[in-house]
Amino acid sequence: MRRALLAAALALGAGACISPPSTGELTGQVADWRDEIIYQVLTDRFANGDRSNDYRVDLDDPSAYHGGDWRGLAERFDYLESLGVTAVWISPVVKNVEEDAGFSSYHGYWAQDFTRCNPHFGDRVGLRELVDEAHARGFKVILDIVTNHVGQAFYYDINKNGRPDDFLIGQGGTIGPLGQEQTTSELVRITEWDPDFDARGVQSWTSLGPSGEAPVRFLREPAINRMPPVPDLFAHDYAYNRKGRVTVWTRPEVCGCGGWGCPWDDACRRQQEILGDFPGGLKDLATERPDVRDALFDAYAGWIDAGDFDGFRIDTLKHVEHEFWEDFCPRIRRHAAERGKHNFFMFGEAFDGDDQLLGAYTQGEGVDSVFYFSQYYTVFRGAMLGDGSRTCELERLHCRRHGCESDPCGEGQRFDALYSGSGKVNGQVGEDGLALSPRQLPVGFLSNHDVGRFLYFMPEAWSQSEKRALLHLALGYLLSSDGIPCLYYGVEQEFAGGNDPANRETLWDKRYYKTPVWKDGRIQMAQKTYDSDGDGADDALWEPYDTGNPTFQYIAKLNALRREHEALRRGTLQVRWSTRTGGGEDHGIYAFERRSADETILVVLNLGAESTSRTASAGQSMCVGFEPRTELTDLLDPDARYTVTDSGCSPEPGQGCVEIEVAPRGIRILAAG
Ligand SMILES: [Ca+2]
Ligand SMILES: [Ca+2]
Ligand SMILES: [Ca+2]
Ligand SMILES: [Ca+2]
Known part of the structure; x- marks a missing residue:
């Protein structure tokens, strides 16, 4: 009944696309985001539930639409429930430019109309049905949003001939402050779709020489929906920065940097990243303009109202100036709170391994959290695929988030906490009503749609069981650490695709x-x-959708443990053991405790590939937060039991000592009992 009312309200509101449905009761409040396990789907690749929207579909072309949609996702909630995830992150829902340079917008990141649905995925009523069904089953739904750019909507008419030229030979691009520009090249190949960054704005020229800023020309190609963007403001040149494509990543010399590239905080690099078009001809919105900010707020607040979403995953965070997030995030929080949606969660993607950069976005009233790229590079791509000798690097990662009095690797100084310690107004709270800090909420991941699958990075020569062991170790770490874990669809089917588009496999094929x-x-x-x-x-x-395979089962077991044990979800994290060198009896060992009011859980990993290791070194065993004579049982292997003693370490009151043995690339998750 409620759905029928909603559908009627939505139909009435269809003319003014982003106005909220008047009877649209909003739901899906979250008690505490640390309880959630996020599952990322590429909507087009997860499940096809409606053949009637399968236009321009080609399963044989990895860059084409494959037919997945919101109906298909809703029909697979049993699968997600078996896996034990609790929140689903879906692809952007807005209408896209269909195609550019032979590639399709199946991923959803080429916005054309911020107020309408991507018809490949369903319509507005179908979207709300998806979220309503998710909420009825206890799932949260996270919407992927982009504020930085639109799809390939216009070209720069550099030679002013009134048509888009793919190929020009002419004066090179320049960069640098006005009056001190450096020419990047004398003669370069230029495409009017995606010219190089120019701090002055993309320049035009004729046979007689420079001719001022290049005019922007929007296209009208309805067959591929390459139409002037909506809302109307975005159909004007002044809504864009018009400086051309970021070039500093591949040619750091344009900013005067050496072969290793510019540091992340280099002013010239930051200028390009914030004002430049995203590679692929994605046109950079002038997000510093109040009218552009209002338009983006209106559009995405409208999607909260229409879709009853529980949070935003925010694309290309570091390509938008900090001031934008300080404006956008509090407005969205207030909007959600006014509709009774507390704990609306916003986490952003800053594609960088530097905690100082990542942490910066969590300060003030910016995003609630970020994707934990530093963990991705340090733990999953670094230590786990490496030799396991220096697990102090994992402890350092923890220090950069929370602060440490000394360097766990014994080589440097104390660590300042780089992530905000204070909560936000209308921001995240725990179930106890106390504010949560971004330090408690990093979103960890083994892979996503922009990086190769974790299995892909393992050497070809390894056997499937060797690969599976490391995958399981990584999953064990992800799902027992603090923060919010995020699983990329297909990891449970041991997909192993490389970089885009190989990592965007079709789950039903x-x-x-x-x-x-x-x-x-x-x-x-x-x-x-x-x-x-x-x-x-x-x-x-x-x-397809196999629920019996060993990795699906292993993830389901880890997810169940996380759901059953509050300490694994909301507990503090204290490191108990890390190593500075390899080769000892503790080679590869990393151990930490998760502690809540009622329970302590001890997690011990062995990152080493060769030998069984133990939490002991030079006659000293590990000190833990359990009383002597406590029996510890491995929740993943109930036959493995250990007794905490009062000797072998220097226990304080309430503590004991224990030696835990862990197989190569193994993990134990231990609880009293
Ligand atoms: Ca379909
Ligand atoms: Ca032209
Ligand atoms: Ca930008
Ligand atoms: Ca068998």
Whole structure:
């Protein structure tokens, strides 16, 4: 009944696309975001539930739409429930430019109309049905939003001939403050779709020489929806920065930097990143303008009202000036709070491994949290794929977030906490009503749609079981650490695709469940199989949406542990053991405790690949926050039990000592009992 009322309200409101439905009751409040386990889907690649919206679909082309939609996602809630995730992050929902340079907008990041739905995914009523069904099942839904740019909507008419030229030879781009510009090249190839950054704005020229700022020309190609962007403000040149594409990443010399690139805080690099067009011809909005800020706020506040979302994942955070986030985020929080939606969660993507840069976005009234790229690079791409000798690097990561009195690696000074310690107005609170700090809420991940899958980075020579062991270690760390874990769809099916688009596999297509095998004297693609009864021999075929395979089952088990144990979700984290060098009996060991009011959980990892290691070194064992004589049981392996003693370390009152053995690339999650 409520859905029928809603549908009627939405239909009435269809003319003024972003006005809220008058009877649109908003729901889905979150008790405490630390309880959530996020699952990221690419809507186009997750599940196809409606063939009627399958236009321009080509399953054989990795850069085309494949047909996934909101109906398909809603039909797979059983699958997500079995996996044990609690929040779903969906692709951007707004209408896109269909195609550019032979690629399609199946990912949703090429906005054309910020007020309408992408018809490949469904309509406005279908979107609300998805969220309503999710909420009815206890799932939260996170909307992916972009404020930095629109899709390929215009070209710069550099030669002023009134048409887009793909290829010009002419004067090079320049960069630098007015009067001190450096020419980047004498003769360069220029495309009017995506010319190089020029701090003055993209310049035009004729046969007689420079001719002032290049005019911007919007296109009208309805067949591929390359139309002037909506709202109307975005159909004017002044709504854009018009400086051309960021070039400093591949050519740091344009900012006077050496071969390793410019440091993240280099002023010239930051100017390019904030004002430049995103590579691929994505046109940079003039987000410093109040009218552009208002338009973006109106659009996305409208989507909260229309879709009843529980949070935003925010794209290209570092390409928009800090002042924008200080304006946008508090307005969104207030808007959500006025509709009774407290704990509306906003986390941003700043694609960088530097905690100082990441932490900066959490200060003041900016985003609630960021993607934990520093963890991604330090732990998953660094330590876990490395030799495991220096687990103090993992402890350093923790120090950069929370602060430490001394350097765990013994090489430097104390660490200042780089993430904000104070909560935001109308921001995140725990179930107890106390404000949560961004320090408590980093969103951790093993992979996402912009990086290769974790399995992809493992050496070809490893066996499937070796690869699986490291994948499981990484998942174990992610799901037992503090913060909010985020799983990228397909990890539970052991997808192993490389960089975009190989990492955007189609979950229902059996071809993605094949693996190369050596057979009849040559490499052939064969159906993936796995050992379902644990006798060491593969006997089960891997089918789309398989819920029986060992990695699906392992993730489901970890998710269940996280849901059952408050300490794993909301507990503090204290490091108990890390190493500065390798080779000892504690080679590869990293141990930490998660502690809530009622429970303590001890997590011990061995990042080393060769030997079983223990939490002991030079006759000293590990000090833990359990009383002597406490029995500890590994929640992942109930046969593994340890007794806490009063000797071997220097325990304080309430503490004890323990030696935990962990297999190579193994993990133990231990609780009393
Ligand atoms: Ca479809
Ligand atoms: Ca031209
Ligand atoms: Ca920008
Ligand atoms: Ca078997």
